Amino acid sequence: MHTTMNSPTPTPQPPISSVPADDKLGFDQVLDRLRQIVARLEQGNLPLEQALQAFEEGVQLSRAGSAILDAAELRVEALVRGEDGSEARQPLSPSSPSPSPSP
Numbered sequence: 846m847h848t849t850m851n852s853p854t855p856t857p858q859p860p861i862s863s864v865p866a867d868d869k870l871g872f873d874q875v876l877d878r879l880r881q882i883v884a885r886l887e888q889g890n891l892p893l894e895q896a897l898q899a900f901e902e903g904v905q906l907s908r909a910g911s912a913i914l915d916a917a918e919l920r921v922e923a924l925v926r927g928e929d930g931s932e933a934r935q936p937l938s939p940s941s942p943s944p945s946p947s948p
Contacts, residue, residue, distance in 0.1 A: 872917075875910040879903055 870878070882903045886896060 867922065870906075872913045875906050875913065879906050879910070882906070890899060 882899050885891060886899055886903075891899065
């Protein structure tokens with residue numbers, strides 16, 4: 846007599862992202878979502894497929910955040926450019942003292 850083992854059918858899991866993919870996210874939203882994903886992955890209890898989906902979403906969000914920062918950098922560079930179009934770019938350095946107000 847041949848017996849078959851019934852394995853439980855996996856229940857469908859909700860999508861990792863609670864934000865629709867076609868919505869534009871701001872940098873703070875991207876960063877918050879990345880933190881959520883990292884926390885879920887660090888718990889170490891996600892099934893492999895869900896962990897891979899979370900990782901994929903994290904990579905996409907990381908790229909989106911990088912693009913947002915690149916665009917912000919371009920805007921800042923345009924704002925500090927001289928009237929004649931010359932580069933007036935001065936890198937910000939945490940070690941450089943800020944100008945003190947004159948008395």
